[in-house]
Amino acid sequence: MNKQHLLTSKSFIELSARERAKSLLDAGSMRELIGPFDRVKSPWLEQQGIVSQADDGMVVAKGTIDGAPAVVLAIEGGFQGGSLGEVAGAKMAGALELAAEDNRRGIPTRAVLLLETGGVRLQEANLGLAAIAEIHAAIADLRRYQPVIAVVAGTVGCFGGMSVAAALCSYLVVTREARLGLNGPQVIEQEAGIEEYDSRNRPFIWSFSGGEQRFKTGLVDRYVADDAQEIGSTVRALFQQGVPASHRDERVTEFLNMLDRVDTAQQAESTAVRMIFGKEM
Amino acid sequence: MSEQIISSRGRTWFEVLSAGGTKIAGLAGSVLAADKLIGSMPARLIAIVPDAANRFPRAARGEVGLLEGWNVARVVREVIAADQDQTTKRAIIAIVDVPSQAYGRREEAYGIHQALAAAGGAYASARLAGHPVVALIVGKAMSGGFLAHGYQANRLIAFNDPGVVVHAMNKAAAARITLRSVEELEALAEKVPPMAYDIRNYATLGLLWKLIDISAPECPSNADLATAQDALLAAIADIAQSPRDLSGRLHAKNRQASRHVRELLRAQWQ
Numbered sequence A: 001m002n003k004q005h006l007l008t009s010k011s012f013i014e015l016s017a018r019e020r021a022k023s024l025l026d027a028g029s030m031r032e033l034i035g036p037f038d039r040v041k042s043p044w045l046e047q048q049g050i051v052s053q054a055d056d057g058m059v060v061a062k063g064t065i066d067g068a069p070a071v072v073l074a075i076e077g078g079f080q081g082g083s084l085g086e087v088a089g090a091k092m093a094g095a096l097e098l099a100a101e102d103n104r105r106g107i108p109t110r111a112v113l114l115l116e117t118g119g120v121r122l123q124e125a126n127l128g129l130a131a132i133a134e135i136h137a138a139i140a141d142l143r144r145y146q147p148v149i150a151v152v153a154g155t156v157g158c159f160g161g162m163s164v165a166a167a168l169c170s171y172l173v174v175t176r177e178a179r180l181g182l183n184g185p186q187v188i189e190q191e192a193g194i195e196e197y198d199s200r201n202r203p204f205i206w207s208f209s210g211g212e213q214r215f216k217t218g219l220v221d222r223y224v225a226d227d228a229q230e231i232g233s234t235v236r237a238l239f240q241q242g243v244p245a246s247h248r249d250e251r252v253t254e255f256l257n258m259l260d261r262v263d264t265a266q267q268a269e270s271t272a273v274r275m276i277f278g279k280e281m
Numbered sequence B: 001m002s003e004q005i006i007s008s009r010g011r012t013w014f015e016v017l018s019a020g021g022t023k024i025a026g027l028a029g030s031v032l033a034a035d036k037l038i039g040s041m042p043a044r045l046i047a048i049v050p051d052a053a054n055r056f057p058r059a060a061r062g063e064v065g066l067l068e069g070w071n072v073a074r075v076v077r078e079v080i081a082a083d084q085d086q087t088t089k090r091a092i093i094a095i096v097d098v099p100s101q102a103y104g105r106r107e108e109a110y111g112i113h114q115a116l117a118a119a120g121g122a123y124a125s126a127r128l129a130g131h132p133v134v135a136l137i138v139g140k141a142m143s144g145g146f147l148a149h150g151y152q153a154n155r156l157i158a159f160n161d162p163g164v165v166v167h168a169m170n171k172a173a174a175a176r177i178t179l180r181s182v183e184e185l186e187a188l189a190e191k192v193p194p195m196a197y198d199i200r201n202y203a204t205l206g207l208l209w210k211l212i213d214i215s216a217p218e219c220p221s222n223a224d225l226a227t228a229q230d231a232l233l234a235a236i237a238d239i240a241q242s243p244r245d246l247s248g249r250l251h252a253k254n255r256q257a258s259r260h261v262r263e264l265l266r267a268q269w270q
Helices: A003-008 A017-024 A086-104 A122-142 A161-168 A185-192 A202-209 A211-216 A228-241 A252-260 A270-277 B009-018 B066-082 B105-109 B112-128 B143-148 B171-177 B182-191 B199-203 B222-240 B253-269
Strands: A031-033 A058-065 A068-075 A110-114 A148-152 A171-174 B031-038 B041-048 B091-098 B133-142 B155-159 B165-167 B210-212
Touching (some): A017 A058, A017 A110, A031 B253, A122 B112, A122 B143, A122 B171, A122 B253, A148 A161, A185 B171, A202 A211, A252 B112, B009 B041, B031 B066, B091 B112, B091 B222, B112 B133, B112 B143, B133 B222, B155 B199, B165 B199, B171 B182
Parallel strands (some): A110 A148, B091 B133, B133 B155
């Protein structure tokens, strides 16, 4: 990276969810659906004394990418930790369902998910979990027609049921700031003890769930700089590749064989994970 | 190696429902699968159960971990492949009794999120390929465990029983993370249906297809077994008349916002 590039590059992480969505769509093509002025808010937060937000932390942006119809679903990590309640979850699931329906009618709508989320919003517990199941279902449907691309840029990361959604996508793009994992560090420490997982040890956490490690162990597809232009060109290039021959979650025998090689008598080390899961770079 | 069988509702119901069927060999000890006729309908039954000898110690008590996710994916995808050219697709029955996903360093390190996606994705693929997929919730259906094993089913059936719990996180952990006491959380759960832990409150969310009364869920009678089999057959028959998506879950009053959002999206889409 040269000095000129540093001076002209624009951070993706510093953008709001709405700005991130806009930066991925063709210039001038973005149209937001159920935007803040529609005021579709969580029906469950206020009765618990929690301030709601006019977009429930989810941006649904329609437009085009390289001229093709697209929808970008961007989670605002700043609202309730990017957690998914009923409304935010229905916005993402519903938009993916319509994109799949478009494809069945010959309109090649594709989707990008910008995931900054801790998963289920616990104040809407079961409706958040149900919505996430519906997001999984919709990704599994849409990816039969078009690639579904997820970007985890940071700094919230992607956890809980939404890490499972990320793992169902056709392609997964991360930065060094990104973390991707099922259980948040604090929850693991609470459930299993500090010997198992020290939630305050940042290098330790990134060594397992950080973007670089996930890339080097083949659990994501692209490792990019925090640069809006680079992320945009990466997403466009992945759409050009089309639907992959097999999705990662379909490679059952390969993953079972790799897990057979794990010495589970030892605690996990990030170097061992790279040895077993690692791809030749 | 001594083999220690830990009893669980999941194992009990797998055994009574699959009795006389063909067990699938070569799986992790925590994943049970068998092929069996339910009435005249060929079905594959799948359960995740405790396995004290689990190679991954944090998944020994029935949690859904790495081996569980990938092994469930294997037995579901085998069925999809085997029935690819059949006009009648075998039913797939997930017997659900999962206390949680596995919480551990090994699990995160080797991508437990991907293992859960493998299982959930396999069930979703089976549903999209035309297999009737039914989840029978006999005990706990918690969080990531349920997302992987059951929540992608066309129809959810649960026992109307205090031992049946569906939730995103156990009470103690949910209280800590939302900065509440367990008592405060329980008081809120009384007033806010999506936060409730009991199955009757869960039923008001419209996600369940049927609640069934079982007299002895830990030790089922012949009548209990017949009740469960009848419900499974009724669900399979109902699926045959319906779209293969999850839209059947959207009708309850407590899911108004989920419907409203979809209607608005559709109106604004073009």
